[in-house]
Amino acid sequence: xxxxxxxxxxxxxxxxxxxxxxxxxxxxxxxxxxxxxxGNPGCKACMDFMEAMESTPVVAEAVSxxxxxxxxxxxxxxxxxxxxxxxxxxATWINGYDHGYxxxxxxxxxxxxxxSIYLLDADxxxxxxxxxxxxxxxxxSRL
Numbered sequence: 001x002x003x004x005x006x007x008x009x010x011x012x013x014x015x016x017x018x019x020x021x022x023x024x025x026x027x028x029x030x031x032x033x034x035x036x037x038x039g040n041p042g043c044k045a046c047m048d049f050m051e052a053m054e055s056t057p058v059v060a061e062a063v064s065x066x067x068x069x070x071x072x073x074x075x076x077x078x079x080x081x082x083x084x085x086x087x088x089x090x091a092t093w094i095n096g097y098d099h100g101y102x103x104x105x106x107x108x109x110x111x112x113x114x115x116s117i118y119l120l121d122a123d124x125x126x127x128x129x130x131x132x133x134x135x136x137x138x139x140x141s142r143l
Contacts, residue, residue, distance in 0.1 A: 010124045011036070012108045016073050016096035019086050024096060027124055031069035033062070033143060035136065036118040038075050038103070038111045041085030046115045049133045054090060059140045063092050067143065070094065075103045075111060 013027045026036065035053070039046035053059050053070065062068035072089060074082040074097040082097050089095045103109050109116070110130075117136050119128035128139060 009126065011118060011120050011126050013124070014098070014103060014108050015100070017099040018094060018096040023099070024094065026071065029069050029071055029094060030122075032067045032122050033069075033127075033140075034120040034124070035068065035070045035140070036120060037070065037072040037115050038109065038117075039072055039115040040074060040076065041081050041088065043114050045133075047088070049115055049117065049136075050090065052133060052137060053140075056137055056141065058143065059137070062140065062143055063090075068140070071096070073098060073103070075101070077101060 011026065013025055015023055015025045018024050026034075037046070037049070039049075050072075053063075059068065063070060070090075070093040072093055072095045074095075076082075079097055086095065098104075104111065112130065116130050117128070117133070118126060119131065119136055119139055121127055128136060131139075
């Protein structure tokens with residue numbers, strides 16, 4: 001499990017359903033960098049990270065310019081809870097849920113805790129795996 005999606009090789013691709021009901025894939029997200037978050041609605045640590053991302057000027061600029069995409073994916077089964085919290089997420093982020101529940105059941109990613117945060121480059125190479133908020137923000141500030 002520790003070797004799944006570790007730094008260096010490309011991240012595993014997967015599909016998810018976005019807030020508009022469209023099926024998307026991780027590899028279909030086009031940007032110089034992608035922050036991939038596995039989180040839960042109402043999770044305090046998830047909300048704290050979201051606020052930190054939005055309040056960091058260089059990150060906000062990278063998102064608004066399209067250099068950075070933020071993909072937040074809900075991986076549990078209570079889809080009604082996720083839908084109720086859609087307004088809590090920034091409109092500039094790509095939000096979705098794992099419609100096939102494959103991320104956990106097929107062990108595509110080893111999500112040990114929420115939020116689980118990855119930083120990927122344009123080729124979806126893993127730059128940071130399950131990194132703490134401070135490390136991700138530090139890396140993003142150097143983009």
